[in-house]
Amino acid sequence: MAIPFSIKSSIDSRRSARNYKMIAVDAEVLKSVKEFARSISVPFDHNVEIKFFHAEPTNALYMTMKSPENNIAFISETDFVSISKVGFIGELLILFAQSKGLSTCWYGHYKLSELERLMPHLQSVEQLNMGYGYSKGITIGKRAICITPLGYYEDRGLRVMDRITKKTISFKRKEIKDLLEIPGDYDKLSSDILYALDLGRKAPSAANSQMWRFAFEDNFKTISIAMPIGYHHFKWEHPNVDIGICACHVWLGLLDKGYYPNITVSEKSERAVWRLSM
Ligand SMILES: Cc1cc2nc3c(=O)[nH]c(=O)nc-3n(C[C@H](O)[C@H](O)[C@H](O)COP(=O)(O)O)c2cc1C
Known part of the structure; x- marks a missing residue:
């Protein structure tokens, strides 16, 4: 697969964003992200499903921040190998979005019942009863593993302390x-x-x-x-x-x-x- 973005600069500039403008992603840009999602081809088999969904501007889904309008869910079986493939495929899409000027944040902690309301995808009530994101506890069957907001980072309106400590964006790595x-x-x-x-x-x-x-x-x-x-x-x-x-x-x-x-x-x-x- 030819990678249609600058690899190093997309990786270097990506940060998890946890504060978004409450506006929809530009229609042309969104179309290009969806087209890229459909065209992903990697040198291994996988069954990762990518679903785009809309959310309302409340804290109901991410809990610690308001949802922007556009969001993405990465769905798979829950064995170790399948969820690892979610990471690989999802990151390709996240880096593509970055190259288009969009912000994202991998979320493993989210409210599953709210996600199911916005984007029905679960196959059994047992899954829903597990309640809380994909963070803790045993999970079964095919389901959303992680989700991400897709939108424009908003640095206005942050608490002064968050702006100073850059709490809403971070970058620190081991050698x-x-x-x-x-x-x-x-x-x-x-x-x-x-x-x-x-x-x-x-x-x-x-x-x-x-x-x-x-x-x-x-x-x-x-x-x-x-x-x-x-x-x-x-x-x-x-x-x-x-x-x-x-x-x-x-x-x-x-x-x-x-x-x-x-x-x-x-x-x-x-x-x-x-x-x-x-
Ligand atoms: C699989 C995964 C799950 C994550 N889940 C959450 C989450 O539930 N809430 C959150 O605020 N950040 C979440 N993050 C974002 C990380 O905190 C963030 O990637 C990390 O602190 C490094 O910062 P950076 O992405 O800005 O480089 C998650 C990241 C990954 C890769």
């Missing part, structure tokens, strides 16, 4: 050296791999936990991306989504350097493990 399973590998990495890992480390993650770790096989021709075995986060029980987002960034970095890696993703030790082979 590549701190993300390698074997720290001594750092000096053996080519500049192309370092470029791809640098884009990988800039991926968004829930609570900015950056739980991805990089390892290498086949004389550094394969990069594997996964969270540490047994990793748990007290607020976000689905970090495999985030791992897919990071894998998307690393893949884009390799494409940017002229590689067309094969991708496999499999379940190992209750984790999704991505392998990108050049």
